[in-house]
Amino acid sequence: MTTDVKPRSFVSARMVAEKAGVSRSAVSRTFTHGASVSEETRRKVLDAAGALGYHVNHLARGLRERSNIVCLVVADMTTPIRAGMVDVLTRELQASGKITMVINTRADTESVSQALRQTLNYRADATVVLSGTPPATLIETCLANGQQVVLINRDDKLVGSHNLGVDNAMAGREAYFLLRRAGCQRLGLVTSDAGTASLVERERVFVDAARADGIEVAVFETGPTGYASGFEAGRRAFGRSSSPDGVFCVTDLLALGFMDAAMHEFGLRIPEDLCVVGFDDIEQAGWQSYRLTTFAQPLKDMAEQVMDLLLDPDSAGSERILFEPTPRWRKSVRPGPV
Amino acid sequence: MTTDVKPRSFVSARMVAEKAGVSRSAVSRTFTHGASVSEETRRKVLDAAGALGYHVNHLARGLRERSNIVCLVVADMTTPIRAGMVDVLTRELQASGKITMVINTRADTESVSQALRQTLNYRADATVVLSGTPPATLIETCLANGQQVVLINRDDKLVGSHNLGVDNAMAGREAYFLLRRAGCQRLGLVTSDAGTASLVERERVFVDAARADGIEVAVFETGPTGYASGFEAGRRAFGRSSSPDGVFCVTDLLALGFMDAAMHEFGLRIPEDLCVVGFDDIEQAGWQSYRLTTFAQPLKDMAEQVMDLLLDPDSAGSERILFEPTPRWRKSVRPGPV
DNA sequence: TTGACCAATGCACTTGTGTGCATTCGAGAA
DNA sequence: TTCTCGAATGCACACAAGTGCATTGGTCAA
Known part of the structure; x- marks a missing residue:
C-alpha cells in the first residue's frame, strides 16, 4: 500500500x-x-x-446565498401540544423546501443561549422559538445577523421579530362564561409554576372576570405544567372543606390530571358534580374517559402564517398576530344548571 | 443612493x-x-x-471535514412513543455536539426517498431512521457516501447499517403468560394495518404461544396504529356473541382505545371482566383512568447506544442489537384468576 | 461569402473556513 | 556576539458549489 x-x-x-x-x-x-x-x-x-x-452539496450552495435552514427551538417536546406544533411546522417547512434543525432545550436560560448560538453557527435563515426564555440580547443578535425570528406563544416585544399567539383573554372569558352558565358556584383555577405569559394571561382574565361578578376563585398551583401537577391539584382541591364545582385548567394536561383525581380519588361525577374546562385540545382530551371541553389552538393556521412570514423576505415584523382558539364542546361541562 | x-x-x-x-x-x-x-x-x-x-460558520467548516449533522427520519411524530424517541435522541445528540435535522415523513415510500436525498444533500454524517420504509437502494447510497445509518425498530438486514430493536418476542410471550396466569380463557389480539415488523412479530409470538396450548386467538385489525383503531376494535370485540376476557394490544395507544370502548361502551370492569396488556409504556398508560400493564421501551439506553455507534468511527455495524423491554405492572391485569 | 447573432462551454472568481508550509521574531545558551 | 530553537503569524491552497465574462461554434440572412 x-x-x-x-x-x-x-x-x-x-x-x-x-x-x-x-x-x-x-x-x-x-x-x-x-x-x-x-x-x-x-x-x-x-x-x-x-x-x-x-x-x-447544499452546504456549499448555502455558502453563497441562503442556507434554506430553519431552526426550531423547542422545550418539552413530549408534551402532546408541543409534539403537534413540531409536527405541523416541520411538515410545512419541508413542503416549502426548507430544512429543519430542531434544537431541544430545557427551560433554563443557559441551555437556550447555547441553542441560539448553534442557530447562528449554522447560518439558519430563520429561527422559530416555541418556548423557553431566550435572552433578548441573543435574539437581537439573530436579528442583527439578518435572521428572521418568529416567537410563538411568547410575549416579548422585540423589534423586528414576528410574534404569533392565541387569544388567551378570549379563552379565559369564555371559560368563565361556560362554567357560570352551567350553574357552578365555587370556581377554581388550576395552573402551573411555569409562569409563561400565555398561562398567566389565561389565569388573570378568568380570575378578573369572576371578580367583576363578586366571585373569588380558588387558585391551585402545584408544580410544572403536566398531568401530575393537575392530579396533585385535584387531591388538594377536594381534600378540604369547601371544594370547587367548576374549574378552569389553563392546560389540557392539567385538566386531565385534575379530572382523574376527582373521578378516581373522590368518586366525583363529571359533569354532574364537577365541570372542567381545559385549553389546547390535545388528542387525549377527546378520549372517551375524559371528553374534555376545551379550546383548540389553530396549529395548521399558525404554521401557514409562519411560512408566509418566512417566505416574504421584507416582512416588517414586530407586530403581534393573534389567532382565535376555537371552542370544542364536549361533555365535561353541563349545558345548564343541575 | x-x-x-x-x-x-x-x-x-x-x-x-x-x-x-x-x-x-x-x-x-x-x-x-x-x-x-x-x-x-x-x-x-x-x-x-x-x-x-x-x-x-459551521457550514463552511463542514465543507472540509465532517458536518456534525445527523438526520433524524421520523413519521407519526405526534404519537407519544415517537415524540419520546425524538426527544431523547435530540437531547443526546446535542450533548455530543451534533446538530439534528428532523425529516418528517409520511409512511409512503416516495416521501421517505425524498427525505433520504435531503440527508445526502446536506452532507449529514449519519442518518437515524425511526420509521417509514426507506427503499434499500437509497440506504445503500447513504452507506456508499460514507454515512452511518442506524435503523430503529425495523428489520431490514442491510449490510453496514446498524440495527436497534426491542425484544418483541419476549414481550409477546410474557403478555400471553400474564393473561393466562390471570385466568383469561378467551384471548384476543389487537393490532393495526401498518404491518410493521415489530408489530407483526409481537402478534406472531403471542398467537403462536397460545396455539401451542391449543388456544385460538381472535385477531382485531381495524386501521392505522392509534387510539381510534383500538376503540373500533373494542366495539367489534364486544358487539358479538363470544367476547374476549384477555387482550394483548401491540401498542399502548391501541390498548387505551380498546379499554375506553370496553369501559364506556359496554360497561366492563378492568381487570375484573377484562384484562389488557399493552406495549410502549407511553405516559398516558400510567394515567389513573387506565393504569395499563405494559412493556417499557428502554428509550434512554437505546439513545445512548446510538451515540456510542455514531461516535465510534469504525463500528462495523450490520448486526442487530436487541434491548429488553421492561414490564410495568399496573392494574389492567389481575394477579390471578377471579 | 461574410457579418450578425445566439446557444453552449470553459475559465476564473466568489462564498467562509481550516491548515500545511515558510517566514519572522524574540529569547536563551554557548 | 552569534547560533539555535520554538512560538507566532501570514500566505496560499483546499473544500464544493454558483455565475459573470469571454470564447467558440454553428446557423441564418444579406
Missing part, C-alpha cells in the same frame, strides 16, 4: 465532470434550474451523476 | 480580522482548539468578534 487515500466518501461535481468528460461548470449548470446546457451534455452529466451517486 | 450594498447580514472571519488588525488565519486559529495564538492576539480577536457579533 503506497497510498492511504481511501475513496472519497462524498462525490463532488468535479468527479462527475471528469467521468462525463465535461467541465465542472457544465455539471453545476445541469443541476441549476434555467441554466443553459445542451441536451447532450445534460444527459452525459446525469448519467455520470447517477453512476457515481452524486448529490448537490 | 449610489450603492445598493446593504451591510452584510453575516459577519465573516475576514471582517473580524480587519477590525482586529490581524490576519484572517489568526481569527481562525483563535476559534480552533489547540492552535497556536498569542494571548494578545487572541484577546484582540475576541474583542473584535464580540463587537461585530461574529459566529463561526
Whole structure:
C-alpha cells in the first residue's frame, strides 16, 4: 500500500465532470434550474451523476446565498401540544423546501443561549422559538445577523421579530362564561409554576372576570405544567372543606390530571358534580374517559402564517398576530344548571 | 443612493480580522482548539468578534471535514412513543455536539426517498431512521457516501447499517403468560394495518404461544396504529356473541382505545371482566383512568447506544442489537384468576 | 461569402473556513 | 556576539458549489 487515500466518501461535481468528460461548470449548470446546457451534455452529466451517486452539496450552495435552514427551538417536546406544533411546522417547512434543525432545550436560560448560538453557527435563515426564555440580547443578535425570528406563544416585544399567539383573554372569558352558565358556584383555577405569559394571561382574565361578578376563585398551583401537577391539584382541591364545582385548567394536561383525581380519588361525577374546562385540545382530551371541553389552538393556521412570514423576505415584523382558539364542546361541562 | 450594498447580514472571519488588525488565519486559529495564538492576539480577536457579533460558520467548516449533522427520519411524530424517541435522541445528540435535522415523513415510500436525498444533500454524517420504509437502494447510497445509518425498530438486514430493536418476542410471550396466569380463557389480539415488523412479530409470538396450548386467538385489525383503531376494535370485540376476557394490544395507544370502548361502551370492569396488556409504556398508560400493564421501551439506553455507534468511527455495524423491554405492572391485569 | 447573432462551454472568481508550509521574531545558551 | 530553537503569524491552497465574462461554434440572412 503506497497510498492511504481511501475513496472519497462524498462525490463532488468535479468527479462527475471528469467521468462525463465535461467541465465542472457544465455539471453545476445541469443541476441549476434555467441554466443553459445542451441536451447532450445534460444527459452525459446525469448519467455520470447517477453512476457515481452524486448529490448537490447544499452546504456549499448555502455558502453563497441562503442556507434554506430553519431552526426550531423547542422545550418539552413530549408534551402532546408541543409534539403537534413540531409536527405541523416541520411538515410545512419541508413542503416549502426548507430544512429543519430542531434544537431541544430545557427551560433554563443557559441551555437556550447555547441553542441560539448553534442557530447562528449554522447560518439558519430563520429561527422559530416555541418556548423557553431566550435572552433578548441573543435574539437581537439573530436579528442583527439578518435572521428572521418568529416567537410563538411568547410575549416579548422585540423589534423586528414576528410574534404569533392565541387569544388567551378570549379563552379565559369564555371559560368563565361556560362554567357560570352551567350553574357552578365555587370556581377554581388550576395552573402551573411555569409562569409563561400565555398561562398567566389565561389565569388573570378568568380570575378578573369572576371578580367583576363578586366571585373569588380558588387558585391551585402545584408544580410544572403536566398531568401530575393537575392530579396533585385535584387531591388538594377536594381534600378540604369547601371544594370547587367548576374549574378552569389553563392546560389540557392539567385538566386531565385534575379530572382523574376527582373521578378516581373522590368518586366525583363529571359533569354532574364537577365541570372542567381545559385549553389546547390535545388528542387525549377527546378520549372517551375524559371528553374534555376545551379550546383548540389553530396549529395548521399558525404554521401557514409562519411560512408566509418566512417566505416574504421584507416582512416588517414586530407586530403581534393573534389567532382565535376555537371552542370544542364536549361533555365535561353541563349545558345548564343541575 | 449610489450603492445598493446593504451591510452584510453575516459577519465573516475576514471582517473580524480587519477590525482586529490581524490576519484572517489568526481569527481562525483563535476559534480552533489547540492552535497556536498569542494571548494578545487572541484577546484582540475576541474583542473584535464580540463587537461585530461574529459566529463561526459551521457550514463552511463542514465543507472540509465532517458536518456534525445527523438526520433524524421520523413519521407519526405526534404519537407519544415517537415524540419520546425524538426527544431523547435530540437531547443526546446535542450533548455530543451534533446538530439534528428532523425529516418528517409520511409512511409512503416516495416521501421517505425524498427525505433520504435531503440527508445526502446536506452532507449529514449519519442518518437515524425511526420509521417509514426507506427503499434499500437509497440506504445503500447513504452507506456508499460514507454515512452511518442506524435503523430503529425495523428489520431490514442491510449490510453496514446498524440495527436497534426491542425484544418483541419476549414481550409477546410474557403478555400471553400474564393473561393466562390471570385466568383469561378467551384471548384476543389487537393490532393495526401498518404491518410493521415489530408489530407483526409481537402478534406472531403471542398467537403462536397460545396455539401451542391449543388456544385460538381472535385477531382485531381495524386501521392505522392509534387510539381510534383500538376503540373500533373494542366495539367489534364486544358487539358479538363470544367476547374476549384477555387482550394483548401491540401498542399502548391501541390498548387505551380498546379499554375506553370496553369501559364506556359496554360497561366492563378492568381487570375484573377484562384484562389488557399493552406495549410502549407511553405516559398516558400510567394515567389513573387506565393504569395499563405494559412493556417499557428502554428509550434512554437505546439513545445512548446510538451515540456510542455514531461516535465510534469504525463500528462495523450490520448486526442487530436487541434491548429488553421492561414490564410495568399496573392494574389492567389481575394477579390471578377471579 | 461574410457579418450578425445566439446557444453552449470553459475559465476564473466568489462564498467562509481550516491548515500545511515558510517566514519572522524574540529569547536563551554557548 | 552569534547560533539555535520554538512560538507566532501570514500566505496560499483546499473544500464544493454558483455565475459573470469571454470564447467558440454553428446557423441564418444579406
